[in-house]
Amino acid sequence: xxxxxxxxxxxxxxxxxxxxxxxxxxxxxxxxxxxxxxxxxxxxxxxxxxxxxxxxxxxxxxxxxxxxxxxxxxxxxxxxxxxxxxxxxxxxxxxxxxxxxxxxxxxxxxx
Amino acid sequence: xxxxxxxxxxxxxxxxxxxxxxxxxxxxxxxxxxxxxxxxxxxxxxxxxxxxxxxxxxxxxxxxxxxxxxxxxxxxxxxxxxxxxxxxxxxxxxxxxxxxxxxxxxxxxxxx
Numbered sequence: 740x741x742x743x744x745x746x747x748x749x750x751x752x753x754x755x756x757x758x759x760x761x762x763x764x765x766x767x768x769x770x771x772x773x774x775x776x777x778x779x780x781x782x783x784x785x786x787x788x789x790x791x792x793x794x795x796x797x798x799x800x801x802x803x804x805x806x807x808x809x810x811x812x813x814x815x816x817x818x819x820x821x822x823x824x825x826x827x828x829x830x831x832x833x834x835x836x837x838x839x840x841x842x843x844x845x846x847x848x849x850x
Numbered sequence: 851x852x853x854x855x856x857x858x859x860x861x862x863x864x865x866x867x868x869x870x871x872x873x874x875x876x877x878x879x880x881x882x883x884x885x886x887x888x889x890x891x892x893x894x895x896x897x898x899x900x901x902x903x904x905x906x907x908x909x910x911x912x913x914x915x916x917x918x919x920x921x922x923x924x925x926x927x928x929x930x931x932x933x934x935x936x937x938x939x940x941x942x943x944x945x946x947x948x949x950x951x952x953x954x955x956x957x958x959x960x961x962x
Binding site: 770771773775780781782783784785788826828830836837838840841842843 | 854881883890891892893895898900908940942944949950951952953954955956958
């Protein structure tokens with residue numbers, strides 16, 4: 740069964756304290772892995788798509804990487820405005836357009 | 851920029867009422883989706899549509915129906931609202947040949 744697990748569930752960082760969020764996946768024939776940011780009470784905002792192991796994408800303080808079993812979202816020198824829930828999703832070979840979502844990591848960055 | 855809009859941010863309905871949630875996208879996307887999001891359960895797919903008048907059941911279609919009469923508009927219908935349908939409802943769209951889904955702001959539905 741296709742599955743996505745995100746860890747940790749919640750993370751508190753001091754401003755400037757770099758860290759990584761993990762997304763482990765089990766899927767047959769990965770077509771794509773997606774990262775989203777979601778602020779409270781709002782819809783998810785698209786961040787990155789990764790298609791194959793070894794691929795990396797960067798945007799401001801965020802960098803996403805992909806291996807054959809997991810993806811990391813690295814946050815470098817975070818600021819309070821990076822506080823949000825970060826969601827990971829995958830599409831497998833059998834999924835057509837159906838995402839399989841993880842339950843997210845709630846990140847809080849303290850000033 | 852892709853824009854997906856939803857008809858209401860907050861909605862309160864009574865048990866047994868028929869509820870319509872509307873979603874409009876302005877990027878000519880072929881695919882549209884309805885999800886619900888609940889604490890601890892994440893996002894779950896209710897229905898998706900890959901073309902006008904075409905639809906496919908997601909993981910939790912029971913108690914819901916959908917309508918897509920125009921390419922830009924996708925409606926979710928709760929035939930007879932129940933308290934267990936209290937949730938955040940999210941609409942999304944994507945290109946037919948691309949996988950990124952773009953989400954609307956969500957509708958927080960409360961059924962009392």
